[in-house]
Amino acid sequence: MSDELISLYIDDELDLDGKIAFVELIHDQTPFKDRTVEFLRSEKTLRAEVTDRVPEVTRPRPLTYPFRGRGLLYSAAAAAAVAAAVLAVMFWPAQKTFEQGPAPESHRFVIYDPGTSSAEIAGDFTGWERVPMERAGTNGYWEISLGLRPGEHRYVFILDGHQRVADPTVMVKEQDDFGGENTILVTGVRT
Template identity: 40%
Template sequence: MMEYWISQYIDNELDLDEKIQFVEKIHADEPFSQETIDLIQQEKLLRSTAGMKIPSKDISADLSFKRKNGRHWIKPASFIISLAAASLLFFAISVFQNYQKSTIYTHRFVLHQPEAETVEIAGSFTNWDPVLMNKTGVQGYWEIVLKVTPNEHKFSYIINSDLIIADPTVFLSERDEFGSVNSIIKIHEI
């Protein structure tokens, strides 16, 4: 609270009654008086800016021109430069804000469907576009190795371009808004 009073006094933000109370407090309290003097000396140093005078510059003269009717107009080049700088800043912020570590893993998907003519997989990692799986051997297994990012992914198998099923070997699943059941896998970053 004491620093607040001192700051108000230095910045000349006290009314006359508050100034009277402040002076009475200084005379009654020696440590408060010394702290006030120290802070005023510090403020004096800060205001002196170590002998350096910073010249003021009217930048409106550089950015605009005065028409005969007395109105100021912004120079087109200044406007274009400002617009380009703002666009560059916006681009830089959007690029760095969306930057993520792009670790990509491969995941092998396998399904046993001996009667199937074709098996496709569609999921969040394929943007829900069906990708044809490869038939392996003669025992009815279908497989594919896909690139996936560390995340939670949902997917389904499409049998003969007609039947949509979840992966029977994956424990987690959910029903989507179309009535199909999607399997859920979680790929963790290593």
């Protein structure tokens, strides 16, 4: 256990009691002091600069992601595209295509929750904008059909306006950046 104090010391994770214990060990036990120095020398090597050159990053071009949030502020054309997407959401109740590109294929998303008063979907194919789903009959199913380009897509359902739910019918999921889960769907992949 005492050796773990060395890492806690290096990473500035010791509370006051830990600092007292650490200093006492350094004074009382020469081998512990020697090991601490060894770790510190090793740490100098580990923390040295990896590279002389950190690469520049560039803003993604709006044309690459016409309906995603990445470039929306950067051109009037992108703004017009957003307006078109919003209109599409409002006036295309049956099927909506959010992404440009060849041959989008219709995909039907379904979630079962008889207790919810609203269901929405947000994903990379909607620019992570929420799109309302529609009740499918009266037995608790909600559905929407969207046109998706072939490839890998991430999405999540939002129930009652706030509850994020991964698609229970798709096995592949990933953690999102806030500890929730997104579903990963692969469509139209041909090998």
